[in-house]
Amino acid sequence: MAVPVDNYLRNQFMPHMWCPGCGHGIVLGAVLRAIGRLDLPKDEVCIVSGIGCASRAPGYLDFNTVHTTHGRALAFATGIKLARPDLHVIVLTGDGDASAIGGNHLIHAARRNMGITTVMFNNSIYGMTNGQYSPMTPKGRYASTAPYGNVERNFDMCELVKAAGGNYVARATTAHARQLSNYVEHAIQTQGFAFVEAVTQCPTYFGRRNKMGTPVDMIEWFRKNSVNAAAAAKLGPEELDGKIVVGEFYRGDAPEYTQVYEEVIKRAKEAAAR
């Protein structure tokens, strides 16, 4: 069933600033449809972002929204969640924002198991500043700061968040819009830290420099090069080289931070009353 999302947009701020063919609209649509299916009241949702192309998303959304500084979305979101544990706090962030300048906040939000849903728009590049390589640019790929190919390895952010202690970890691409939306829905329903990596195309900087063709070609490339988690489990590292593993990788039930903290407050009050 189609879920209307117009009600969630601040249409007065259109047109948006994303390039033609950018995948961020597909990711944003997936997030909004997830919120729509869960029928979350707008006032009970708080969307937080940092700096970068992905982080412009909250400006277009009609929820409680906070556009913060580069890399600090999760730090702000942690404060919001502690002050208002009843809110659905959703962080929309990019790969530069979440894995580079804000990487430390990501691992600690996961370690604390803060009840925050994080959707990382991974376009493998710093798009806002014209295409420098990020920690998510695959080895060998080209960027404005790597004209002869990137020599660094990229993170597997899903493995990182799982290892750091998150309760939900999943990945999909813009070729898997429905699946992506379902993962975001599951992430929002998770008690504790939930992380969805949304692999998205940047035709302007990543695609052009890496000769990946049109935006449609890039989405097609995602589809052809994706392997689902069950199939990937049977493949060796060489067979998985250059592939995008998609699926739900982990569901945990570790206690969520603000709930644990409520217990501390309760105990402290009881001690004070004695």
Next chain:
Amino acid sequence: MSIRVGKTGNEAVAEAMRQINPDVVAAYPITPQTEIVQIFSSFVANGKVDTEFVTVESEHSAMSATVGAASAGARSMTATSANGLAFMWEIVYIAAGMRLPIVMPVVNRALSGPLNIHCDHSDTMGARDSGWIQLFSENAQEAYDNAVQAPRIAENPDVKLPVMVTMDGFIISHAMEVMEILEDEKVREFIGKYVPENPLLDVDNPVTLGPVDLQDWNFEHKRQQAEAMRNAKPVILDVASEYAKLTGRKYGLFEEYKLDDADIAIVVLGSTAGTAKVAVNALRAKGVRAGMLKMRVFRPFPAEEIADALKHVKAVAVMDRSDSFNAVGGPVFVDVRSALYDVDNGPKIVNYIYGIGGRDVTPDHVKTVYADLAKIAETGQVENPLTYLGIRE
């Protein structure tokens, strides 16, 4: 022979960095600085420089890596803007306190919030007490010239302080102009080989840099740092004089434009000086004795020289492209007015805050300032000590 080229401010500064050929550059992209580092990275990739280029994960790391490299004895550079400079803050002070001769182009942009990517001086003005030398530029030519002179100033044994070379975001950084650059050999000869004092990589003579420094000697080290900033003034002039012999382009602590016989004058920094010259020329054509003082060196602050240059003027307007939110006026105004305190029968002095967040300033805006000054000069009365120029509310 200099080479005439068309370059944007960012291209010009990247070119200066290529010619300086620093041992280490560590940087992180931020609008409007990005191009400097992006162009420089292509020089690295194409083997045009010998630089170790580190694409760090944040500005805090960029300045940290630059400090580490400089401590090791490397000629080290980085570049940034606005929030990037703010995020470096902790290490910006450490670079100066450790007396490391780092050179950093800063492309001026409004500091958040609200978020804005366009030009004002709030970023570098915030760092005015960080212990860095600050050189402001009117155009791409000056940004290039300041960048080439900066290592010589920074590395002078009497100075040993980091230098910020600023230019106005977009207005200079992204606008192309005809300018002159030097041949590579001339730049390399001019800046010379860097011989660091007590580098960490001199393993035969081990030293410790940046350890805890408490009540015993911290005070002395800070006083010595202040002395170094005083020493910088004659060094900046010496380097400028040598540079003038090489290029024919003369630089001082500031530029006096038709100031000698001026009755009214403005003090300004950055690209607006070019706009103001247009206004001065128009007023001079009508017989108005208007002049201008364009600051190049904001730190060290040339207080005595400014007082001397402005003492005969009847009314002065200081134009600040940032607010200090001290409920008095902008940072340049406060320093200039303080410099004029000991001048007997000195000029009346007023403040204009303008161009915040990239708000355009035109010759007509500057002419209104001169019109206000003419009235003050005539009546001796100041009605508005502080004006927000071109405000829409």
